[in-house]
Amino acid sequence: MRTQALCGRAAALASxxxxxxGCETVPPxxxxxxxxxxxxRIFFNETFAGNGxxxxxxxxxxxNFTIDAAFIARLPADDPLFVAEFVPALAKNFExxxxxxxxxxxxxxxxxxxxxxxxxxxxxxxxxxxxxxxVASPAGPRTxxxxxxxxGDGSLRSFATGAVIQHFTKTLARVPGVDFRLxxxxxxxxxxxxxxxLGRKEDPKLPLPLKSAVAKRGQALFLDRNVGKCNxxxxxxxxxxDFGGGSLGNQNFDTGVENLPDRPARLAGExxxxxxxxxxxxxxxxxxxxxxxxxxxxxxxHDNSVATLEAAVAFYDGESFNNSPAGKALAxxxxxxxxxxxxxxxxxxxxxxxxxxxxxxxxxVELLETxxxxxxxxxxxxxxxxxDIGDAIRVLREADLNPEALAPLDSAQRFARRAxxxxxxxxxWLQQAVAALRQARxxxxx
Amino acid sequence: MDRRRFLAQGALALLAAPWVAQAxxxxxxxxxxxxxxxxxxxxxxxxxxxxxxxxxxxMTISAGATSYRCALTDRTRIWIDRSxxxxxxxxxxxxxxxxxxxxxxxxxxxxxxxxxxxxxxxxG
Numbered sequence: 001m002r003t004q005a006l007c008g009r010a011a012a013l014a015s016x017x018x019x020x021x022g023c024e025t026v027p028p029x030x031x032x033x034x035x036x037x038x039x040x041r042i043f044f045n046e047t048f049a050g051n052g053x054x055x056x057x058x059x060x061x062x063x064n065f066t067i068d069a070a071f072i073a074r075l076p077a078d079d080p081l082f083v084a085e086f087v088p089a090l091a092k093n094f095e096x097x098x099x100x101x102x103x104x105x106x107x108x109x110x111x112x113x114x115x116x117x118x119x120x121x122x123x124x125x126x127x128x129x130x131x132x133x134x135v136a137s138p139a140g141p142r143t144x145x146x147x148x149x150x151x152g153d154g155s156l157r158s159f160a161t162g163a164v165i166q167h168f169t170k171t172l173a174r175v176p177g178v179d180f181r182l183x184x185x186x187x188x189x190x191x192x193x194x195x196x197x198l199g200r201k202e203d204p205k206l207p208l209p210l211k212s213a214v215a216k217r218g219q220a221l222f223l224d225r226n227v228g229k230c231n232x233x234x235x236x237x238x239x240x241x242d243f244g245g246g247s248l249g250n251q252n253f254d255t256g257v258e259n260l261p262d263r264p265a266r267l268a269g270e271x272x273x274x275x276x277x278x279x280x281x282x283x284x285x286x287x288x289x290x291x292x293x294x295x296x297x298x299x300x301x302h303d304n305s306v307a308t309l310e311a312a313v314a315f316y317d318g319e320s321f322n323n324s325p326a327g328k329a330l331a332x333x334x335x336x337x338x339x340x341x342x343x344x345x346x347x348x349x350x351x352x353x354x355x356x357x358x359x360x361x362x363x364x365v366e367l368l369e370t371x372x373x374x375x376x377x378x379x380x381x382x383x384x385x386x387x388d389i390g391d392a393i394r395v396l397r398e399a400d401l402n403p404e405a406l407a408p409l410d411s412a413q414r415f416a417r418r419a420x421x422x423x424x425x426x427x428x429w430l431q432q433a434v435a436a437l438r439q440a441r442x443x444x445x446x
Numbered sequence: 447m448d449r450r451r452f453l454a455q456g457a458l459a460l461l462a463a464p465w466v467a468q469a470x471x472x473x474x475x476x477x478x479x480x481x482x483x484x485x486x487x488x489x490x491x492x493x494x495x496x497x498x499x500x501x502x503x504x505m506t507i508s509a510g511a512t513s514y515r516c517a518l519t520d521r522t523r524i525w526i527d528r529s530x531x532x533x534x535x536x537x538x539x540x541x542x543x544x545x546x547x548x549x550x551x552x553x554x555x556x557x558x559x560x561x562x563x564x565x566x567x568x569x570g
Contacts, residue, residue: 112472114537151474153484161483162473173534174476188483280472 032193039194042187044380050168050180051087052080055160055191058106058125058167062383064297064391065198066127068104068304089171093117096270103264103304105272108166110146111280116172121275122265124304127297129199130290131156134239137249145302146278147252147287157192200292200359203238206231209446210354212402218351221344228348229330229338230291230316237355239290243333252278252285256324257301260315264305275302284325295349295356296391310349317345346399353395354402354444360392361409361441368416368430368437382420385433389413392440405443412436475537478529479550479565490552495566498543505543505561507551516551516561518543523563531568542566 044056057080059065067081075081084095093116099105105122112119123145135141135156143149143159151165152158160183170179183191206223210216221228222237233241233253241248258274265272276282286302294300300312321327322337331337340348367385393409396402412433419429480486493509503518518524524538543549548567554560 109472112537113475151472151477152482152486153489155484158483161477165473165476175532175534176476176478176481176529178532182477182481183483185483 035190035193036197039190039192039197040380042183042190043194046187047080048164048168048180048183050164051083051090051170053083053168054080055163056380057081059128061380062387064127064293064387065129066125066297068299069102072101072104087170090169093120093172094169096122096272098268099265099270099272102268104299105265105304106167110148111276111282113174118273120273122272123275123302124299126289127293128195129293129297130201130238131198132196132201133203134250134288134290137251139249142250142252142287145286146275146282147250147285148278155192156195157188160188160191199363203236203240203290204292204355204358206236208355208358210351211444211446212350212354214347215350215354215401218344218347218349221340221348222351226334226336227344228340229334230348232330233288233326234291237291237352239288241288250287252283252287253326254284254324255286255326256320257286257303257305257315258284259320259324260305260318261320263303264307265303272303277302291352292355292359295353295395296360309352310345313340313345313349313352316340350399350401353399356395357392357402357405358441358444360388360395361437361444364388364392364412364416365434365437368419368433379420382416386413386416386420389416389433389437402444405440408436408439408443412440474563475523475525475535477565478535479527479548479567482550482552485552486550490550491558492548492550495543495545495547495549497545498540500540503540505549505551505564507549514551514558516553517559518561518564522561525563525565526568527565528568533568535565538564538566544569 047054058067063071084090085097095107099122107120108123109120141155143156150159151162164180165174168180176182207219222230235242239250241251278285295309300306306312315321316338317340364385367381389412415429415433419426422429480492491509491514493507496506496508498505506513506515526536526538550565552562554562
C-alpha cells in the first residue's frame with residue numbers, strides 16, 4: 001500500500017513537471033467551443049432579470065439536467081425553484097408546491113394564459129441530454145414533452161424564450177422589460193449550442209456485445225418485433241421511429257399514460273386537469289423520449305406517474321397502453337398487443353440500465369478528457385462527470401448487474417473528485433479516472 | 447416484405463405521419479411585436495392595418511410599399527401587445543384590429559394567405 005502511494009506521488013510529480021513544461025502552450029481558439037462555454041454560463045447563471053431562476057434551476061448538471069423529488073428535497077428553502085412559496089406575487093397559479101415537492105411536477109400553461117386557475121398541466125422536467133438525436137422530426141422540431149414547447153419558430157433555439165416567460169417571471173402579468181427580459185439573439189444562439197453539446201451526438205448501433213446474460217436477453221426482447229416491439233418507436237434505444245420504411249425521426253404518440261389508474265398526483269388528493277398533449281386544443285399525443293438515458297432520469301412519462309424503470313417497461317404490458325391509439329395501432333400492425341412477463345420486463349429494464357451505464361461512462365470520459373474546465377467557476381463539468389459515474393454505479397447496483405464493473409467505477413469517481421479539488425495534479429487524477437472508467441466499460445461489454 | 451407486414455408498417459406510419467409543425471403558441475402572447483425568435487422579420491409581416499372586412503374575416507396590411515391581404519379564421523389567435531405601456535399582453539378580438547394600428551402577422555404557411563396569429567399594438 002505504501003509503495004503504491006509513493007508511486008502515485010511520483011507519478012503526480014511527473015505530471016506537475018509535464019504541466020509546467022507545457023504551460024506556454026495555448027490551445028487555438030475554437031469559436032464553437034467558445035459559444036458552448038458562453039451558453040453554459042448563461043444556462044447556469046443568467047436569471048434574465050426575473051424571479052431568480054436560471055435554466056439550471058430545473059436542469060441541474062449534477063442531476064442529469066432534470067429534477068425529481070429526492071433532488072428537490074435536498075434544496076434549501078430559498079432555492080429559486082420554490083419562488084411560489086416565498087414570492088407573494090407568485091403564490092397562486094404559478095406552481096403547485098405540493099406536487100412539485102412530492103413528484104417533481106412543474107406547472108405549464110400550454111393552452112394559454114386566459115384562465116390560470118383552470119387551464120394548466122403538471123409535467124415532469126425532461127432532461128436535456130442527447131437533444132441532437134431527438135429534436136429533429138420531418139414535421140418540424142420537437143421540444144418539451146408534447147413536442148410543441150417553443151414559441152416563435154418552435155425550435156430548440158426559441159425554447160429558452162418560452163421558458164423565461166413561463167418560469168422566470170416575477171409576476172403573472174409577464175411583461176417583458178418589467179417581469180423579466182427576453183433573451184437576445186446572441187444568448188439564444190449560445191444556449192442552443194450548449195444544449196446541443198450535452199450528451200450523445202448519435203444513437204448506439206444495436207445489438208451490442210453485452211456481457212450480462214440478463215441484459216443481453218433484454219436487448220433481444222427489445223429488438224424483437226413480435227415480443228418487446230420497443231424498437232419500432234425507439235430505434236436503437238433512441239427517440240426516433242422506424243416502422244420499416246426508413247427513419248421517421250422523432251414522433252408523437254398517444255400511448256394512454258393519461259388513462260393510467262392510480263396516478264400518484266391523484267392519490268395525493270390533487271386533481272390536475274387532463275393533459276391533452278400536442279397542440280391547442282391538444283390531440284392527446286406526446287413525443288418520444290430517448291431511452292439510453294432513461295435509467296437515471298426517472299420518474300417516467302410526461303407526468304412523472306411511474307417511479308421506476310421496471311414499472312415504466314411494465315406500462316407497455318398494461319391495459320392503458322394496449323387500449324390506447326398507439327397500442328391499438330401496434331397490435332393491428334403486428335398481430336398482437338405487447339405481452340411481456342415479469343422476467344422479460346426485468347430483462348428489458350436491465351438492458352436499459354447497462355446501456356445507461358455505458359453512456360454514463362462515455363460521457364464521463366468525454367467530459368474529463370476534453371472538457372476539464374479552465375473557465376468554469378461553478379465546476380459544472382466536473383459535477384456532471386462525477387454525477388455520471390455515480391449514476392452508472394447506482395443503475396447497475398439497483399439491479400445487481402455486472403458487479404465486476406462497480407470497483408473500477410468507485411475508483412473512477414474517487415479519482416474524478418481528486419481532480420476536481422486539485423490544481424497542479426489535476427492532469428494526473430484525470431488520467432487515473434479515465435483509465436478506471438475504461439476498465440469499467442470492459443466489464444460491461446465485449 | 448410480405449403484404450401483411452407491408453400493410454402493418456403502413457398503418458403504423460400513418461399513426462405517426464400526419465402532424466404538421468405547430469409550435470406552442472401560449473408564451474408567444476407575451477413576446478412584443480417584432481421580437482418572436484426565428485420568425486419575426488423572416489416568417490412574419492410587420493406593418494400597419496389598412497383595412498379590415500369583419501364580414502369576410504379578412505385584413506389588409508401595408509408593409510413598406512407592399513400590401514398583404516390575409517384571412518382570419520376561428521383558429522387565428524389575436525393578441526394585444528401592451529409592452530410599450532409596460533402592461534401585460536392580453537387576448538384580443540377581431541374588433542381590436544383597427545385601421546392605422548401596427549401589427550405583426552404570422553401566417554399558417556408559405557402562401558401567406560391565412561393568419562396563424564396577429565399581434566396588434568394597443569391603442570394610445
